[in-house]
Amino acid sequence: MMSGAAIFTAAQAIGGGVQPHLSFRDLRKVYPDGVAALDGVSAEVPRGQFCVVLGPSGSGKSTLLRVVNGLTELTSGRMQMGDAVLDRANLRMIRRKVAMVHQLFNLVERASVASNVLAGAVAEVPFWRVALGWYPNALRQRACEVVARVGLDGIHLPRRAAALSGGQQQRVGIARAFLLRPEVILADEPVASLDPAISREVLGLLREAAREQSATVLCSLHQTDLAREFADRIIGMRKGRVVFDGPPHLFDSAAEAKLYEGLTAQVEKPNAEERAYA
Amino acid sequence: MRDADLAIGAHHPRPAKDWHLPAPYDWRAALAVLLIALALIWSGNRMEVGKMLSLTGEAVLSAVGVQETSQVGRGLGRMLGALLPLVIEDRQEVARLPGLDRDALPLFTRIEMVEVTTFRMNAETLKAEPQVAVKEYLVHPFGYLIKVLGKMVETFEIAVWATIISVILSLPLAFYGARNYTPNRFTYSASRGVVSFLRAMPELIIAMFLVLGFGFGAIAGYLALGLHGAGFLGKFYAEDIEAADRKPQEALTALGAGKLRVLRAAVLPQVAPSYVAYTLYILDRNVRMAAVIGLVGAGGIGQELKGRYDTFEYGHVGTILLVIFLTVFMLDQVSARVRARLIG
Numbered sequence: 001m002m003s004g005a006a007i008f009t010a011a012q013a014i015g016g017g018v019q020p021h022l023s024f025r026d027l028r029k030v031y032p033d034g035v036a037a038l039d040g041v042s043a044e045v046p047r048g049q050f051c052v053v054l055g056p057s058g059s060g061k062s063t064l065l066r067v068v069n070g071l072t073e074l075t076s077g078r079m080q081m082g083d084a085v086l087d088r089a090n091l092r093m094i095r096r097k098v099a100m101v102h103q104l105f106n107l108v109e110r111a112s113v114a115s116n117v118l119a120g121a122v123a124e125v126p127f128w129r130v131a132l133g134w135y136p137n138a139l140r141q142r143a144c145e146v147v148a149r150v151g152l153d154g155i156h157l158p159r160r161a162a163a164l165s166g167g168q169q170q171r172v173g174i175a176r177a178f179l180l181r182p183e184v185i186l187a188d189e190p191v192a193s194l195d196p197a198i199s200r201e202v203l204g205l206l207r208e209a210a211r212e213q214s215a216t217v218l219c220s221l222h223q224t225d226l227a228r229e230f231a232d233r234i235i236g237m238r239k240g241r242v243v244f245d246g247p248p249h250l251f252d253s254a255a256e257a258k259l260y261e262g263l264t265a266q267v268e269k270p271n272a273e274e275r276a277y278a
Numbered sequence: 279m280r281d282a283d284l285a286i287g288a289h290h291p292r293p294a295k296d297w298h299l300p301a302p303y304d305w306r307a308a309l310a311v312l313l314i315a316l317a318l319i320w321s322g323n324r325m326e327v328g329k330m331l332s333l334t335g336e337a338v339l340s341a342v343g344v345q346e347t348s349q350v351g352r353g354l355g356r357m358l359g360a361l362l363p364l365v366i367e368d369r370q371e372v373a374r375l376p377g378l379d380r381d382a383l384p385l386f387t388r389i390e391m392v393e394v395t396t397f398r399m400n401a402e403t404l405k406a407e408p409q410v411a412v413k414e415y416l417v418h419p420f421g422y423l424i425k426v427l428g429k430m431v432e433t434f435e436i437a438v439w440a441t442i443i444s445v446i447l448s449l450p451l452a453f454y455g456a457r458n459y460t461p462n463r464f465t466y467s468a469s470r471g472v473v474s475f476l477r478a479m480p481e482l483i484i485a486m487f488l489v490l491g492f493g494f495g496a497i498a499g500y501l502a503l504g505l506h507g508a509g510f511l512g513k514f515y516a517e518d519i520e521a522a523d524r525k526p527q528e529a530l531t532a533l534g535a536g537k538l539r540v541l542r543a544a545v546l547p548q549v550a551p552s553y554v555a556y557t558l559y560i561l562d563r564n565v566r567m568a569a570v571i572g573l574v575g576a577g578g579i580g581q582e583l584k585g586r587y588d589t590f591e592y593g594h595v596g597t598i599l600l601v602i603f604l605t606v607f608m609l610d611q612v613s614a615r616v617r618a619r620l621i622g
Contacts, residue, residue, distance in 0.1 A: 069532050095534030106529035111547040119526075122543045123534035130539050176529075186532075 019082075020044035021216045022068065022184065027077035029063050029240075037063040039240035041077075045233075047183075048214040050207050052221050052231035054251075056263050060240040061220040065186045068218065069098045081184065096123060099177035101206065103189035105169045109162035113152070113172050116161050117143045120179035139179075146175040150205060167198035171205070178209055185210055187219040191226070199223075203230045224256055361596030368421020372414035387418045422594060426582065426601050433578035434605065436499045437564035443504025444511050444560055448473075451508065452515030459519060459537055469512070476509025485571040499576035503567055507560045514556050518549040551621040558613040565609060569602050 022045040029038040037060040045051050053061040066072040067079055070091045079086040081094055099120065107116045118135045129135055135143075147157060150171040161169055170190060177185055187206060191199035203219075207230055210217045221227050227234050228248045236244030236251070236259045244255045322328070336348035372378060372389060383389070394413050397406040418424075454460045454469035485502035492498045519541070526544040535543070572580015579598060586594040 071528070071532055092534045095532060098532075100529065100532045102525065102529060104525055106525035108526040108544055108547045109523070110550070115543075115547070119530060119543045120533060122530050122539045123536070127539065130542050173529075 019046075021047040021049075021082065022218070023080045024064075024067075025078040025080070027064070027067060027079065028075045029060075029067065029072060030075045036240050037072075038067070038074075038077075041237075041240070041242055043235055043242060043245060045216055045218065047216055048211070050210065050217045050219065050230065050232045051235060052219050052227040052233070053235045053237060054221055054224065054227045054231075054244075054259065055237035056222065056260055058239075059237040061237050062188050063240075064237070065100075065188050065218055065220055068184065068186055069095050069100060092123075096180070097182055098184045098186060099180070099182035101170070101173050101177050101185060101187040101190045103192045105161075105166075105173045105193075107161040107169055107172055107176075110160060112158050113147065113161060113164070114140075114143060114157040116172050117147055117175045117179060120176035124180060142179060143175075146178050147172075149178070149209060150175045166194050167202060170194060170202050174202070174206055174209065178213075181213055181215075183215055185215050185217045185219075187217060189220050189222070192222070199226060200229070224251075224259075227251070360592035361599070363593060364596045364600060365591070365593035366420055366423035366597055368418040368425065369415040372416050375416060378416065383416070384418070386420070387416055390415045390417050422597060423601075426579065426598055429579040429582050429598075430601050430605055432496065433568045433572070433580075434565060436496050436503065436568045436578050437561055439496075439500040440503030440507060440564045440568070441557065441561045443500065444507030444564075445557060447504065447508035448511035448515055451512030452519060453541070455512055455516035456519035458524075459541065469516075473509050473512040473516075476505050477513065478509070479506065481506040481567055481571055482574060485576040486574045489575050494575040494577070494581075496577035499568060499571055499578055502571055502576060503564045506567075507564060511556055511560060515549075515553065518552050519545055522548045551617075554617055554620050558617060562606065562609055562613065565606060566602070 024041050024043045027038045027041040028036065030036045039060075041060070041064060053064055055061045063072050067074055068081070068086075070086060081097070084090050084094060086094055108119070111119075115133060118133075118139065121135060121139055122130055125135060125139070144154070144157070147154075152168060152171055152175070156164065156168070161172060164172065173190075185206070190206065191202050194202060203226060206217065206219070219230075228251060231248050234244060234246065234248055234251045235242055236255065238259055243259060244251060333348070333350045336345060337350040337354070339345040340348040340351045369390070380389070392413050392415060394411050395408050396411065398409050399405075400407045451469050451473050454465045455473055457466060460466040460469065481502045484505055485498055488498035488501050492501070522545045526548075527540050530540045530544045568578045569580045569583065572578040572582070573584045575581060579602065583595065583598045586592075586598065
C-alpha cells in the first residue's frame with residue numbers, strides 16, 4: 001500500500017497546484033449490514049482531468065462516484081466541488097452541474113433517442129414543458145448537436161432507444177450527459193456491457209467530448225488495459241481504500257498485482273457481462 | 279488477469295458432480311394442490327356444479343336430437359322466442375295524436391289499420407261477445423330502433439364522462455399509492471384505502487345513492503361509474519409505476535429532477551401502453567355498466583331496458599340487447615386499432 005504522503009505527492013504532480021475541482025476528504029460509507037464500501041477515501045481531482053477509478057467489483061468505486069452527486073449518502077467525510085460542500089442544501093445545485101453515464105445506459109427504452117437526450121435537461125426547463133415534452137428550440141438544436149457529436153445520425157433521432165445496439169445506446173447516454181455542458185461527468189462502468197472494440201470507441205468518445213469542454217471525468221473501470229490506455233490518472237481502489245493513485249505509467253504490474261492480490265477467482269470477468277452487440 | 283479468467287472454472291471449490299439442482303416441485307407444492315382440490319370439491323357441492331353440468335349436458339343432448347326435451351332447453355327456448363322477433367318499429371294510436379295531418383305524414387311513416395277484437399259482456403245474454411273495432415296506428419318502420427340508438431349514444435356519453443372522471447381521480451391516487459413515489463406511509467395507506475373502497479362499492483349501489491342526491495338522470499350515472507373506475511385505475515396505474523424500470527428513473531434523479539419530472543420523463547413512457555389498455559378497458563366496461571345502472575334510474579339505455587322488461591315487451595328488450603352487443607363489439611374493434619397505433 002502506498003503511504004499517505006506518496007498519494008499526496010502523486011496528486012500534486014498531476015494537479016500541478018491548480019485548485020482542485022473535486023476534493024474528497026476521508027470519505028466513509030458504511031452500509032446498514034456493516035460493510036464499509038468507502039473506508040477513508042481522500043483525493044483531489046483537478047479540473048479537466050480524466051480520472052479512472054480502477055478496482056475489482058465490490059471495491060467501492062461505484063459508491064465513490066455516487067457520492068459525488070449525492071446518490072449515496074456519506075456516513076462521514078466531506079465531498080467538495082469547487083467551493084461548494086455537498087450537503088442537502090446544495091444537492092440540487094451540484095446535481096445540475098454533474099452528469100452521469102451508467103453501466104446499463106439507463107435509457108427509457110420505449111422513448112425515442114431524441115426524448116432520451118432531451119431528458120438530460122429535465123431538471124432545467126419549466127415543468128409544463130416536461131409535461132408536454134415540448135423543449136425549447138435552442139435545446140432541441142443542442143440535442144441534435146450532441147447526438148451528432150457522439151457519432152449518431154439524424155435518422156436515429158425518432159428511433160426507440162431499445163432499437164439501437166448497445167454501443168449506440170451508450171452513445172445516447174453520453175449525449176444525454178453532455179446536453180447541458182456539465183462540469184463533471186461521472187461514468188460508472190460505462191463500457192462493462194460492451195465488447196472490447198466498442199468499449200475503446202466509447203471511452204475515446206467520452207474522453208474527447210469531455211476534453212472539448214474541459215469537463216472533469218471520474219470514470220470507474222475494472223479493465224486495467226482500458227484504464228492504462230485512456231486515463232490521465234488512475235485511482236486504484238480495494239475494499240473501500242485507495243491503494244494506488246498516480247499517472248498510468250506508474251501503474252505497473254506490481255501495482256496491478258497489489259490491486260487484485262488474492263482475488264483471482266473473484267475478479268470480475270469482462271467476458272461474462274459482454275453482450276455481442278455490433 | 280486473462281489467465282485468471284480462464285482458470286476460474288478449475289478453481290471452483292466443488293466439482294460439478296457434487297452440485298444439486300432441485301426439482302421444480304416438492305411435497306409443499308403437492309400439498310398445496312391437494313388443499314386447493316379439496317376446497318374446490320367442497321365449494322363445488324355448495325355451488326351445485328354437478329347439477330349445472332347434468333342440466334347443461336341434457337340441453338346439449340336435446341339440441342342435437344339425442345334426447346327429447348330438457349328443462350334448460352325449454353326455459354331458454356321460451357325466453358329466446360319471446361325476444362324474437364325484434365321490434366324496431368314505433369307505433370302510436372292515431373286517436374291519441376290530435377294534431378296529426380293525414381295529408382302530410384312525417385317522413386317514412388304510414389298509417390296502418392288494425393282490427394282489434396275485444397270481448398264485451400252483453401248485458402242481455404250475460405255472455406262475452408266479440409266486438410271488432412278498427413284502430414288506426416301511425417307506424418314509423420324504424421322508429422324504435424332510432425330511439426334505442428339515441429339512448430345508446432347517451433349511454434356512450436355517460437361512459438366517456440365516467441372514464442374522464444376515473445382518469446382524473448386516479449392520477450393523484452396512483453401517485454400517492456405507488457410505494458416508490460408516495461411521500462410517506464400515511465399517504466400511501468390513505469390512497470390505497472380510498473382506492474380499495476371505491477373498487478369495493480358496486481357501481482349499482484353508488485348509483486342508487488347518487489340518484490337520491492342528484493336526481494334521476496345521467497349525472498348520477500357517470501359519477502357512479504367514474505368513482506368505481508377510479509378504484510380500478512388507481513390500483514393498476516400505481517402498480518405499474520412501482521414495477522417500472524428503475525434505471526432511467528435513477529438517471530434523471532441523478533440529474534437533479536424532482537419526482538413529478540421523473541414520473542413524466544422516465545416512468546410515463548414505460549407505462550403508457552398499459553395505461554392506454556386499462557383506460558380503454560374501463561371505457562368498454564363503462565359502456566356495458568352504463569346499461570346496467572340505468573336500472574336504478576341513472577340514465578342511458580338501462581332505463582329504457584328496465585321499462586320494457588317490466589311491461590313484458592320482450593321484442594323491444596331484444597332490440598336493446600342487440601344494440602348494446604353491437605356497440606360493445608364495435609368499441610372492441612376500435613380500441614384494438616387505437617391500441618395498436620399507440621403501442622406499436
